[in-house]
Amino acid sequence: MKNSPVNYIVLFCAILLIACTPTPDHVKRVNTLPAIYPDYIGVTIPDNIAPLNFLLRGEADAVEVKVKGGSDSLIINSNTKVCFPIKAWKQLLNKETGKSLTVQVTARIHGEWISYRTFQWQVVGDKIDSYLSYRLIEPGYEVWNGLQLCERNLENFDERVIADNNQLNQSCMNCHVYGNQSGNLSMFHLRGKNGGTVLNRNGKLRKLTLKSGNMVSGAVYGAFHPTGRFGVFSTNIIIPELHMQGSRRMEVYDTASDVVVADFDGNRMLQSPMLSNPNVLETFPVFSADGKFIYFCSAPKVSFPDKVNNLKYSLCRIAFDADKKEFGNKVDTLWNACLTGKSVCFPKASPDGKYILYTVADYGTFPIWHRETDLQLMNLQTGARDNLKAVNSDKSDTYHSWSSNSRWFVFASKRDDGQYGKPYFAYVDKAGKVHKPFVLPQKNPAHYDETLKSYNIPELSTSKLPFSSADIERTYRNLPSEHFN
């Protein structure tokens, strides 16, 4: 075995490979940053994240990347795609937790080696939840064809399809949401003939028809109560329309909307006149971290579609008593659209109860096609608001959710091309400072260049979902839908 020809062949191939990989010589130093994609320059990352593979834009034909930490380092020589071996990456991050990594990129352009200004990766010990779910959809307007709900392991590159509408009679599927950032509590709406809201509680799947007689529609935007017994939902009459000006593309607005609570144990819909005012549009409800309040967005109705620019939502809250299944009798306004002239949507309370993260747009209720849409963070203890300059871009930044430790949030951003949403992760340190976000790493760094799918409603979870696409297919075809009163 020692002198086996196989060993010689392997050795020969290894030597050949090394000999063929160009290494820098006569390097010219420049003071500019390298044009890497995705933009991972100066980002803060958790020590359990998958390798930040990237590529170099421009005309380079070879690249060397050195990632140096305090006690360890990594060197990659390749063409324009830089892919880190996952084992070495994990070792490096584990050793360098709480420290800064220095990244040196040297590229060969037209035969000349150029060494760019170094940049940093700050590695923090606050781990990000290991799983991310999202919906993959082509960004068409109104009409869909292929839809998938997926679960991605953030510690590596494993992606799993948890529902595929090819197996579900091409039905529309809405985005998948977790409760308590746990794979054991989640739901999504399946539309169409055999559809219903698929509820997962500890792997037991139920199909629910979340509509009672006087609701304006079936359940739409929803979130879980911390106990998992209740879900709060909006019911909306949704109108999609197109702008005449091409750069603005689509507008979606509600002509009627209310907020209701579903009792999953009692199969009852709970309603309050405070949340179903016919002259007011109430939408995007979520429970507070302790479950004692419902946060939602509220706007007075305007004349549609001509006055849609005047449709401005405020951030409000109402008390909810889970034991008595009762709503409070007054609505507080936390963020007043009349005072700001803007419109808020999609509030999400952090699990530690300290913050609420929401989206601010010029008007309306569909932030993903509003370029001006930005995230804003409110400290619920002090009322202070942070415009998150380090996080937001000149394109839509929205559809966010928190990690279980409240140190990270994920959001969908249309930065780069303005068309295709991608999940970005931002770190909130103990002082409440939010750091520059990074996009979900991919095995192939050209993935986002090549995909024609948008990542919708990314949500974080500490554990893997206990069901598969086969379970969803069975639920869709065989399980009768439970009705709610």
Next chain:
Amino acid sequence: MALTLFLLLLGGVCYMALGKFYFTLTDKEERGNEIQFWVNLLLSLILITWEALRNCGLYYGFSSTISLIGGIVLFLPYTVCSQRRRWIPGVLLLVLSYWLFGYGFFAFLLLAVAYEIKSHSYFLPLLLIVVALGTPAVLRQWYHLTLEQSYQYPTTSFFNTPNLTHEKLLEMDVLSSFGQWNKVAQLSQKEDLKLNNATYYYNLSHAMQGCLPLVLMNEYQPGPLGLLAPLNSETPFLSIWSSNEVWFALGDMTMAEHAALLGMIFSPNHRSARMVMRLAEINLINGDNEAAMKYLRLLQKTWLYKNWADQHMPVRENKVLKNWLERKRLFIPTQDTLRSARDQTSSLRALLNSHPNNNMALDYLLCYDLLSKDLSAFMKDYDVYKNIGKEIPNRLYSEALLIGLFGRHATIDEVKRYCIPPDVLNEFNEYTSKYEANQGNGNVLQLNYGKTYWFYYHFATFTKS
């Protein structure tokens, strides 16, 4: 070219696989070999012909042919395994061929079963059939296929024949993509396919040459569906595929993008270089260079479209392209309003509100009103967007105006205001007299008035096909 090569490859591997069978057709070995050669050749040619015909299907994928080749190729190593333990490689190769080639594993199964029966082995064929029937059902969840799809993936049909109607529509589509509108017009006129999609090309090609209302009534018109295709999941693929052209020409870049995205979404495998090119163009016209770059980068990775993508890179555009972009930008709406994607007339009106000189949009709007037999909308749109009294209406609009004015009980002075040519007015009186004299019998009127709007208005009926 690639298809030809792969069809020849299919024939070649089929011939090799059939070579594993030797039938004793005659006592003389040499004569037997000769007969075997011709039989194998004939069977291979039949397979090539069958597969070539299948490739005529609109949705038939090249991958189906590759799948078949793969299944047959895997049969070749199977025949060299020892007969005693052949069930092990048999089962493994069967599952492997499904894993690698999908439905092509049926080719492997067919050959392996025939091979075993010829060797007087009857248990193994049974085993292979059971495994073959079970494999797709077990593995389908890996690929997120339905049970039915799992037995035929990636093929879409088992027999096709050339569809000359599709060929003609595709020819019009290709010609329109090169901007050869006069050829599209000639072809659509010559073929007279009486299909929504064919009429769409007829109308569009004449509109591009500025003569839509002059020829509208000369050909089959399926209501307004021949002007603007509705965009929904029930619309035929070729109609969705081509639907962006008209919006692109009209200057409605949002609708053009909407239609192009749908064209891509409903293309086989959700990928279409043509649609990616169109999306790049739309974003360049809108000045959204970052979005355009997304599509151009994709095209730069292809052999066929790399040059096109390089030439269209923002900042690197040549003078011709720059001029073209400027021309296309002239009709981009300056006023922003909302409209439903289904409300096509609102889109056309919004285009005109921004650019009253968008003659193509005006003709489309007026013709849409006319083909929908919505005379009140026509009269209203004509009053709003046409220079009444300053231009003589063309024959089609004159005919329609007379019906509209008649409906309004207009006075002579009002009729005069529209500058309708006197000969049309006289003909209208004649038509009306004949219509009344014949008690609305269309057969009598068709010969002389079959190509007038009056005849269309009275006798055209909308049926849902």
